[in-house]
Amino acid sequence: xxxxxxxxxxxxxxxxxxxxxxxxxxxxxxxxxxxxxxxxxxxxxxxxxxxxxxxxxxxxxxxxxxxxxxxxxxxxxxxxxxxxxxxxxxxxxxxxxxxxxxxxxxxxxxxxxxxxxxxxxxxxxxxxxxxxxxxxxxxxxxxxxxxxxxxxxxxxxxxxxxxxxxxxxxxxxxxxxxxxxxxxxxxxxxxxxxxxxxxxxxxxxxxxxxxxxxxxxxxxxxxxxxxxxxxxxxxxxxxxxxxxxxxxxxxxxxxxxxxxxxxxxxxxxxxxxxxxxxxxxxxxxxxxxxxxxxxxxxxxxxxxxxxxxxxxxxxxxxxxxx
Numbered sequence: 367x368x369x370x371x372x373x374x375x376x377x378x379x380x381x382x383x384x385x386x387x388x389x390x391x392x393x394x395x396x397x398x399x400x401x402x403x404x405x406x407x408x409x410x411x412x413x414x415x416x417x418x419x420x421x422x423x424x425x426x427x428x429x430x431x432x433x434x435x436x437x438x439x440x441x442x443x444x445x446x447x448x449x450x451x452x453x454x455x456x457x458x459x460x461x462x463x464x465x466x467x468x469x470x471x472x473x474x475x476x477x478x479x480x481x482x483x484x485x486x487x488x489x490x491x492x493x494x495x496x497x498x499x500x501x502x503x504x505x506x507x508x509x510x511x512x513x514x515x516x517x518x519x520x521x522x523x524x525x526x527x528x529x530x531x532x533x534x535x536x537x538x539x540x541x542x543x544x545x546x547x548x549x550x551x552x553x554x555x556x557x558x559x560x561x562x563x564x565x566x567x568x569x570x571x572x573x574x575x576x577x578x579x580x581x582x583x584x585x586x587x588x589x590x591x592x593x594x595x596x597x598x599x600x601x602x603x604x605x606x607x608x609x610x611x612x613x614x615x616x617x618x619x620x621x622x623x624x625x626x627x628x629x630x631x632x633x634x635x636x637x638x639x640x641x642x643x644x645x646x647x648x649x650x651x652x653x654x655x656x657x658x659x660x661x662x663x664x665x666x667x668x669x670x671x672x673x674x675x676x677x678x679x680x681x682x683x684x685x686x687x688x
Contacts, residue, residue, distance in 0.1 A: 439606035
């Protein structure tokens, strides 16, 4: 379905406005901890559904990204090396105070830091595992400038899943992603993770409806699989503001189904493909049941930490990414 400036969204993209007691309670908890969420920063269409179920995504390393991709609503700027050294502990304690099974930690790109924030991310993962060793942790990270040592720092912290998004097909990289990003660099980063730890589950994500052709999506799937990527998600691009790249088309659900079928055919262990799919879409259900712990039972309710009341559902703690 081709899109124009005044095209209404198709019915399969309609979502409820956020609200409800669980939504409000989780928002207040995150604010009290001064934690930034990619749900809000990136204007995710699933924020109402996820937060009402006690789920959220938390960005590490602040709310200002040093890169300016044309699809992303996260603030772009120069943090000038500012890092909240308390953040790993705050994030870990917030998570430990909730009844969680699966946590996703993401980040803004921090090209102003010598290691791109790798040590900060690694320490956060380590601290979470110390407080709640039963929790599965996914990291959705940047490319760290392609530096192997920094990538290895995050891999060696042993997150259960290591994710990096290629975002768009090769032809659109220069027009959609920041000039410091790159198609081949993203593939190389994902290959390095597998080389460092072959058992580590790797994951990436593709946006569609931003100017690509279907055959280019299939080519990107093949390239990701050749790089050893285990899991892929495919979702509809939605323009966050008029300053961002325009939506080229609204991809129909049947086309998403074909993408998923092809991904599984060429060997991905799992593919989530649909209009409202995002890079952390249904992460806990996918990985807990199907890959990391097929035999997993519901996680025990965690004791309150610093007065926090355990949530009744999963929290995905993440901080940036697509």
